[in-house]
Amino acid sequence: TDPNLQNIPIRTALGRKIRNTFIAEKGNILVAADYSQIELRILAHVTRDEHLIAAFAAGEDIHRATAARVLGKPAADVDADERAMAKMVNFGIAYGMGDFGLATRAGISRDAAKSFIAGYFERYPGIRRYIDTIKEEARTNGSVTTQLGRRRPIPELRAGNPALRAAGERAAINHPIQGTAADVIKIAMIRLAPRLAEAGLKARLVLQVHDELLLEVPNGEVDRLVPILVETMEGALALDVPLTVEVKSGPRWDEMKPWSARA
Known part of the structure; x- marks a missing residue:
């Protein structure tokens, strides 16, 4: 709260300015995973x-x-x-x-x-x-x-x-x-925490905004984290159509670009 992080408009200049003030700690990067059209x-x-x-x-x-x-x-x-x-x-x-x-x-x-x-x-x-x-x-x-x-x-x-x-x-x-969409992301959050611990990752979930999870991740963990994150979210609930997740990363909340694995 103050501001309500679940309700900062992403399409306005003021909203982007507020988001730009959220910066990953040194040695870390922000990773956001968003359900596509859930x-x-x-x-x-x-x-x-x-x-x-x-x-x-x-x-x-x-x-x-x-x-x-x-x-x-x-x-x-x-x-x-x-x-x-x-x-x-x-x-x-x-x-x-x-x-x-x-x-x-x-x-x-x-x-x-x-x-x-x-x-x-x-x-x-x-x-x-x-x-x-x-x-x-x-x-x-x-x-x-x-x-x-x-x-x-x-x-x-x-x-x-x-x-x-x-x-x-x-x-x-x-x-x-x-x-049901709200239930799905809660299931994903509950399942994600132990999976991060089992994998020995220091990445931590810092925020859930509607259909998106935001994590702070040590720079060296991102390529290991993303497959676990995507698998956990896409497998949260079996539906007649596939659940798909899109991942972005960046140093600031307003400076995130689509993630791609490094070769």
């Missing part, structure tokens, strides 16, 4: 949507593949705006984003947004089924759970206020996805 991968798993699963299994650019499927065109013909709109829907769908939200964010008409979302659900029927099913289960049980069984009560679903009920429905859709 919530979308969990969405694919919980919805069992065959098209989303196939796209992840093939290692496709998921947002470009989504735009191509919804718009009925080859992926190579998808332009930057179309990919950006698909990205907004992919990430927004788990938060109950509707046509008004998409129209506002994408700067398009509400009719165009409504058409895209309708096409999205038509092309990804597993996602539509999941949303309908999870809302019904939440109303019946008064709660939803993550893949690991962590339960969240949602009393808002029985509220008389329509806005509160709608908020409850969004929470019902989101918790099994975002909550």
